[in-house]
Amino acid sequence: xxxxxxxxxxxxxxxxxxxxxSRRRRRAFPLFASLRSDEVLxxxxxxxxxxxxxxxxxxxxxxxxxxxxxAPTASAALGRALLGGLLMSAFKGEGEATQxxxxxxxxxxxxxxxxxxxGAVKGRVDNPSADPxxxxxxxxxxxxxxxxxxLAIVRSREGGGEAYTGLTQIVSGEIADDxxxxxxxxxxxxxxxxxxx
Amino acid sequence: xxxxxERKKKPRPREKVSSKKTREKxxxxxxxxxxxxxxxxxxxxxxxxxxxxGGFLVQALPLCSEETLVALExxxxxxxxxxxxxxxxxxxxxxxxxxxxxAALLAGIGAAPGPGFSLSPRYGPCEKEGLRQRxxxxxxxxxxxEVTAALEANGGVMEMRCEFCQEAVAFEGxxxxxxxxxxxGGKKASRAEGEERGEQ
Numbered sequence: 001x002x003x004x005x006x007x008x009x010x011x012x013x014x015x016x017x018x019x020x021x022s023r024r025r026r027r028a029f030p031l032f033a034s035l036r037s038d039e040v041l042x043x044x045x046x047x048x049x050x051x052x053x054x055x056x057x058x059x060x061x062x063x064x065x066x067x068x069x070x071a072p073t074a075s076a077a078l079g080r081a082l083l084g085g086l087l088m089s090a091f092k093g094e095g096e097a098t099q100x101x102x103x104x105x106x107x108x109x110x111x112x113x114x115x116x117x118x119g120a121v122k123g124r125v126d127n128p129s130a131d132p133x134x135x136x137x138x139x140x141x142x143x144x145x146x147x148x149x150x151l152a153i154v155r156s157r158e159g160g161g162e163a164y165t166g167l168t169q170i171v172s173g174e175i176a177d178d179x180x181x182x183x184x185x186x187x188x189x190x191x192x193x194x195x196x197x
Numbered sequence: 198x199x200x201x202x203e204r205k206k207k208p209r210p211r212e213k214v215s216s217k218k219t220r221e222k223x224x225x226x227x228x229x230x231x232x233x234x235x236x237x238x239x240x241x242x243x244x245x246x247x248x249x250x251g252g253f254l255v256q257a258l259p260l261c262s263e264e265t266l267v268a269l270e271x272x273x274x275x276x277x278x279x280x281x282x283x284x285x286x287x288x289x290x291x292x293x294x295x296x297x298x299x300a301a302l303l304a305g306i307g308a309a310p311g312p313g314f315s316l317s318p319r320y321g322p323c324e325k326e327g328l329r330q331r332x333x334x335x336x337x338x339x340x341x342x343e344v345t346a347a348l349e350a351n352g353g354v355m356e357m358r359c360e361f362c363q364e365a366v367a368f369e370g371x372x373x374x375x376x377x378x379x380x381x382g383g384k385k386a387s388r389a390e391g392e393e394r395g396e397q
Contacts, residue, residue, distance in 0.1 A: 036283075041295040042314040046307030049261035050269060053254040054295040054302075055318065056283045061239060061250035063320045067363045072245040079239035079250050086318050087235065087254040114361070119318040122361040140241075176237040176252070183233060195237050 040090045040119055053090060057083050064123060071131035073145045077108055080142070080175035080195055082123050085115030088153075088179070092117040095158030102178070104170060106147025107132060142195065146173030151182055232257040232266070234273050238280030249283035253298055268305045276301060323362035332357045332366055337376035344377040 040055045061079035064070075070078055081100060089098035094117065102111040109126025132144045149170045156163035166186030170178050176195035237252035255273070257266055282298040293300065295315075299308065336344060336355060347355055348370040355373050358365045 036294055038318050039295050040316050040318055041299060043299045043303070044309040044313070045265065045303055046309055047262075047265070048309065049258055049265045050303065050306060051256045051258055052299050052302050053256075054251070054298045055253070056251045056295050057318055058247060058250045058283050060318050060320050062247040065247055067320070072241050075241060075245065075247060076239045079247065080237040080252075083237045083239075083250060083252045084235070087237075087252060090316060090318070091314065116322075119316040120320075120322050121318060122321055122323065124360045176235050179237075180233070180235050183235070 040086060042091055053087055055083055055086050057086060060121065068125065068128045070125065070128040073131045073140045073142055074108055074125055074128050076140045077111060077142045077145055077175060078123055078125050081111055081113045082121050084175055084179045085113040086119065086121050089115035089117055090119055093157065097156050099154040101152040102146055102149065102170060103152065104146040104149040104173060106145050106173060108145040111146065142175065143173035146170060151178050153182055153186070236279045238278055240280035240284065249280040251283040251298070252279055253302065255302055265306055272302050272304050321362065323359050323364060328359055328364065329366055333368065333373060333376045336373045337380040339377065341374065341377045341381055344373050
């Protein structure tokens with residue numbers, strides 16, 4: 001009966017290759033992921049007083065968390081570090097790369113990100129399954145996952161030139177705070193940091 | 198349910214200031230140094246999947262007026278969670294993307310005409326060919342004895358996984374062994390050269 005019904009049903013319309021591929025992509029990713037692509041946008045204010053660098057890295061972070069099979073807290077930590085690396089290295093000189101290493105004492109272990117001026121960024125965590133209990137306010141406890149320790153940032157240029165290495169203490173483990181602290185203390189760029197997940 | 202975390206941190210001015218109140222008030226007002234604001238947000242859904250991820254880095258350029266800094270600080274303080282700009286349309290977010298976020302940051306200040314500079318970030322690069330070469334070099338550094346032992350333990354195949362992209366590449370024994378021998382040969386030759394120079 002079922003077989004008969006099946007054979008009687010009209011076959012699905014043939015799609016051109018591109019349309020079929022697009023349909024497969026839409027099935028693989030949530031709907032919103034197919035609507036917008038990742039982007040880093042640099043804008044100057046009207047009087048050239050302010051420079052704004054904004055990044056949408058939803059698909060990039062999603063890909064990273066899938067590749068590493070990270071638990072929620074590890075996903076947030078890795079995602080923030082990837083975004084931070086992107087913002088710190090995008091639109092820098094040709095061949096310049098920024099390497100961010102959190103040598104934390106928390107369950108996440110080490111967290112490393114390498115970002116290039118072209119917008120290519122990759123990262124890894126020692127323990128992708130690190131997922132400490134939620135904080136009292138119900139938020140992911142990235143600070144505990146990273147723990148205390150040292151943040152090392154290396155800025156290097158392809159094909160020579162001495163790499164600039166900066167070391168600072170991890171202040172909260174919330175990534176943005178630590179990068180802001182690094183910019184303020186090591187590169188002497190006064191920064192206000194804010195993290196959310 | 199989206200898990201949203203927002204944590205605001207007071208800036209750490211390098212100048213010595215007399216009171217906490219002054220420090221807060223002047224968080225972005227010192228013109229002697231470059232001032233920045235950095236925000237990063239990753240929003241996950243109930244299943245732990247990434248729903249939205251984004252951030253911004255705002256930098257006050259030299260000769261930025263005090264009025265602009267005050268307006269910028271006001272805009273930053275009134276921003277919702279940064280990841281809300283990248284949430285899917287129809288969700289609770291602003292869904293304005295990078296353009297919406299930039300507009301919110303520069304509200305009342307104004308953006309320079311033109312589309313700005315943009316680039317498409319991507320995860321990587323760990324191109325397969327380059328990865329293969331790097332892996333062979335890394336394996337060669339283990340030395341012939343260790344490579345041989347590893348090959349024997351794994352049935353003549355060595356599999357290596359890139360820690361960044363998690364791609365696994367399998368190598369036939371001879372390819373890795375050859376590289377290890379070459380590396381060892383190079384080391385011996387340079388050692389002998391050094392000894393010769395020492396004798397001279």
